[in-house]
Amino acid sequence: MLPERLKRRVIYESNWIDLYADTVRMPDGSIIEPYHVLHYPHSSVSVVIYNNKDEILMLRSKRYIAGGLEWEIPAGRVEENESPEDTARRECLEETGCDLEDLSYLGWQNPQNGMTDLLVHMYAAHVRTEKDNFDKNEVDSKIWVKRDEIMDWLKSNVIHCGVSMLTLLYAERFYAK
Missing domain, CATH: 3.90.79.10 (Nucleoside Triphosphate Pyrophosphohydrolase)
Structure with missing residues (x-):
């Protein structure tokens, strides 16, 4: 079982980088909020x-x-x-x-x-x-x-x-x- 994203809040988005605050359920059932995620739209x-x-x-x-x-x-x-x-x-x-x-x-x-x-x-x-x-x-x-x-x-x-x-x-x- 892997961690599961329950919801996502957008903090910032651009063509270079995005920042999200996710709510994540861990394999043991515990919740991490916020789980900060940096997303890169380009490799x-x-x-x-x-x-x-x-x-x-x-x-x-x-x-x-x-x-x-x-x-x-x-x-x-x-x-x-x-x-x-x-x-x-x-x-x-x-x-x-x-x-x-x-x-x-x-x-x-x-x-x-x-x-x-x-x-x-x-x-x-x-x-x-x-x-x-x-x-x-x-x-x-x-x-x-x-x-x-x-x-x-x-x-x-x-x-x-x-x-x-x-x-x-x-x-x-x-x-x-």
Whole structure:
């Protein structure tokens, strides 16, 4: 038996995120009210980009919520009538200036399934071409980092973005280089 939603109150809805206060009956019959739910109307993608020097492209993103610069991989929202694969290619071009080849689907994740239904499709690819143009509003800089060093970054907690962390680990384990 799974928890069951008995009713829902809308707190906020938009094209980006919705916030609901649900009334939920738990398997033992107890009621949780309110059970706050963040709903994302669109899924997202994250992409690990490799080059032929055994390196991974990392972005230093400008993050308002975190209040600073954060090391991440390219990621973004799947737009209406756009496939996750097309989104991965578009986001990488916008955020890094990279055109991709050998784009491979690694799986999907729900980074915080206790309170949100956000779905993130994970990819890995190789860079075909790279230009210096990228979204300067969102990205401060980009650098190529040796794969072994990325694992050190993860171990040392240099990367704080959970989506980036898990996608990097998946790519290192499951992407055929």
